[in-house]
Every structure is written in structure tokens, then in C-alpha cells.
Amino acid sequence: MTHAPMPSSPLDALADASERDLLASAAVRADADATLALIDRYTPVLFNLLLRTTGLVALAEELTRDVLADALRQPAAVPPPDGRWIVALAKETYRRLLAIELRPDEPTHRVRIAPRYWQPERLQTADDDGLRPATARAARLLRRRLGEAWSRLAMRQRFVLALVEPHKLSTGELADVLGESEPVARQIRDEAKLALLLELPRPSDARRREAPEARP
Amino acid sequence: MNRLDCRQLLPHLESYLRGDASEELRLLADDHLARCTSCRRRLAHLKQVTAMLAAWRPMPAPPGLKTETAAALGPDLGRRAREVFPRRPFLGRRRRERLRPPAPMTGYQRVATWLVIAALLFLGAAIAYRILQQWM
Numbered sequence: 001m002t003h004a005p006m007p008s009s010p011l012d013a014l015a016d017a018s019e020r021d022l023l024a025s026a027a028v029r030a031d032a033d034a035t036l037a038l039i040d041r042y043t044p045v046l047f048n049l050l051l052r053t054t055g056l057v058a059l060a061e062e063l064t065r066d067v068l069a070d071a072l073r074q075p076a077a078v079p080p081p082d083g084r085w086i087v088a089l090a091k092e093t094y095r096r097l098l099a100i101e102l103r104p105d106e107p108t109h110r111v112r113i114a115p116r117y118w119q120p121e122r123l124q125t126a127d128d129d130g131l132r133p134a135t136a137r138a139a140r141l142l143r144r145r146l147g148e149a150w151s152r153l154a155m156r157q158r159f160v161l162a163l164v165e166p167h168k169l170s171t172g173e174l175a176d177v178l179g180e181s182e183p184v185a186r187q188i189r190d191e192a193k194l195a196l197l198l199e200l201p202r203p204s205d206a207r208r209r210e211a212p213e214a215r216p
Numbered sequence: 217m218n219r220l221d222c223r224q225l226l227p228h229l230e231s232y233l234r235g236d237a238s239e240e241l242r243l244l245a246d247d248h249l250a251r252c253t254s255c256r257r258r259l260a261h262l263k264q265v266t267a268m269l270a271a272w273r274p275m276p277a278p279p280g281l282k283t284e285t286a287a288a289l290g291p292d293l294g295r296r297a298r299e300v301f302p303r304r305p306f307l308g309r310r311r312r313e314r315l316r317p318p319a320p321m322t323g324y325q326r327v328a329t330w331l332v333i334a335a336l337l338f339l340g341a342a343i344a345y346r347i348l349q350q351w352m
Contacts, residue, residue: 032292032293032296035286035289035293036286036293036296036297036300039282039286040282040301043277043282043285044274044275044276044277045274047274047275047277047278047281048274051275052272057278061278064277064281064285065281065285065288066288068285069285069289072285072289073289142264142268143268146265146268161269162269162272165266165269165270165272166269166270166271166272166274186231186236189230190227190230190231191227193266194227194230196265197229197258197261197262197265200265
């Protein structure tokens with residue numbers, strides 16, 4: 001398949017640039033292409049973090065735009081001195097989520113993600129390819145149940161899990177984002193994961209329920 | 217050495233899996249896991265869930281969001297963004313749902329459909345009979 005030349009070629013040239021270089025270019029030289037490359041790279045990241053946290057598309061769009069635009073207005077103010085920009089962005093995102101009073105601790109604030117935005121196939125891991133049918137079926141079932149369990153978590157739990165796992169945040173980075181000490185951040189993360197696990201049926205229960213389907 | 221039971225181990229499974237549990241806790245967890253099939257199964261489940269979350273592929277950002285963000289930084293950057301970011305169609309779930317054939321009916325739906333068809337046929341026949349009676 002051939003691709004027609006796209007006008008995005010300036011960003012293609014920056015595809016391998018480190019975020020530190022892009023931030024420096026954006027801050028020091030007011031480089032438009034570096035700024036657009038950062039927008040290109042981080043818009044989907046923030047949008048997905050917010051969508052998975054709030055389940056609200058309009059809110060996810062609005063906060064993504066605001067957080068990213070504010071960070072890029074003064075890129076020198078949010079540099080990653082010895083860390084990653086995602087941590088600074090997530091910290092600001094979390095601060096705004098708290099500011100709009102979504103009450104992250106309250107179990108009453110549980111948002112069901114609209115089915116069209118919950119795409120279980122996106123939870124497919126590379127390991128799923130080539131699995132035996134029964135195992136693949138079990139993995140499909142787990143993905144579906146994971147979707148249901150996710151919607152029953154409290155907002156802060158969803159935020160933590162949507163941030164920590166896909167972005168491989170260390171405990172120190174999570175502590176920085178949440179504004180807590182490392183032991184507290186670790187406890188919050190562990191409780192979130194445990195809450196998700198407890199919302200899922202135990203593997204033995206799943207297998208028992210799966211059995212009739214498995215019959216030819 | 218004290219021993220952990222399942223209830224005591226459960227809150228620490230995540231730390232154990234990540235390897236950031238204390239040495240003492242790790243030894244206690246090792247000891248418990250060697251004895252408890254249920255907790256070993258739960259740990260495997262936790263690993264699977266963690267792997268799935270880690271490999272969660274992002275949805276594409278809605279079209280126009282990148283341009284809007286750039287435009288919020290200034291009109292010049294907004295214009296440049298409109299040139300640079302192609303307006304790709306949003307290949308979300310809705311589009312694929314339209315392409316997908318309709319789901320097969322369940323048993324109840326099939327019975328209900330036939331009942332409605334039978335009722336309509338009966339009604340049609342009754343009306344036709346009454347009309348024919350009036351004419352003849």
C-alpha cells in the first residue's frame with residue numbers, strides 16, 4: 001500500500017525526538033513544529049487517561065485541551081528535570097479533576113463508560129495472538145468482565161490504574177502525581193488494583209460459568 | 217515465623233507481584249503461596265489483569281482536538297495545525313457496528329416474531345372475511 005505524501009512531514013521528522021528536546025525547542029526557540037509534535041504525541045495520551053477515568057467524552061476533550069495548552073504556554077515551567085512530562089501533565093490533570101469536585105474518593109461517583117468508547121478488543125495483549133481457542137475465549141470473557149468491573153471502580157482508582165499500568169509509572173512518580181508520600185501512593189495503587197480484582201469473578205467461577213459455552 | 221492467611225495476603229498481592237514488598241512480607245507470601253492453590257490462582261489472575269491494563273491500546277483522539285489545542289495557543293499555531301494534522305475519519309465503534317451484520321435473534325425473540333406474524337395474518341384474514349361477507 002502506498003501513502004500519498006502528507007503535509008505532516010515536519011512532524012515525521014520529529015517522531016524520534018525526545019520529549020526533553022521537543023520541550024526545549026518549544027520553550028527556547030518557540031518552535032511551532034516542536035509544539036505541534038508535543039500536541040500530536042500527548043493529546044491521545046491525555047484524552048485516553050481522562051476518558052478512562054471519567055467516562056465523559058466532552059469532559060475528557062475539554063480537560064485534555066486545557067491541560068495541554070496551559071502546559072505548552074509555559075513549557076519551561078513544566079520541564080521533566082529528571083522525570084517524564086507525562087508525570088507533570090498527569091499531576092495537573094489530577095489537580096483539575098479534584099478542582100471540578102468529582103469527589104474522587106466517593107464511591108457514589110461511578111461513571112459507566114459508554115459502550116462505544118469501551119472497546120474490549122483494545123485490551124487485547126500481544127500474548128492473545130495464537131492462543132488456543134479455549135484460552136482465547138477465556139481472555140475475551142475476562143476483557144468483557146473487566147469492562148464491567150472498571151465502571152464500578154471509584155474515579156481515583158480508575159485514574160491511578162489508567163495511569164500506572166499503561167505508562168509504567170514508578171511509585172515515586174505516582175506519589176508526585178497524587179501529591180502523597182510514596183507509601184500512601186503505593187497503598188492507593190494496591191487498593192485500586194485489589195478493588196478491580198475483587199470486582200471480577202474469581203477464575204474458578206469464571207471457568208464454571210464458561211463451561212457450557214465451551215461445549216461444542 | 218508467623219504465617220499469613222489468604223485474607224492477610226490479599227492486600228499485598230500487588231506489591232508482591234511488582235517486587236516492591238518488604239523482604240519479610242515477600243518471605244511470608246512465598247510461604248503462603250507454596251501452600252495455597254487459591255491464592256496462586258488469584259496471583260495468576262492479577263498478572264493477567266495487569267498485563268491487559270498495561271497493553272490497553274488507546275482510542276484515537278477525536279478529530280480536531282489537536283487542532284483545537286494548538287489554536288488555544290494562538291491563531292498562527294492553529295493555522296499551522298490545520299495544515300499539519302490530517303482530518304482522519306473517526307473509526308470508532310459506531311462505524312464498525314454499521315458494517316457488522318445484525319446479531320442473530322435469541323429463542324424468545326424468534327418465538328415472539330412468529331407470534332406477531334401469525335397474529336397479523338389472522339387479523340388480515342378476519343378483516344378479509346368480514347369484507348367478503350358484506351359484499352356477498
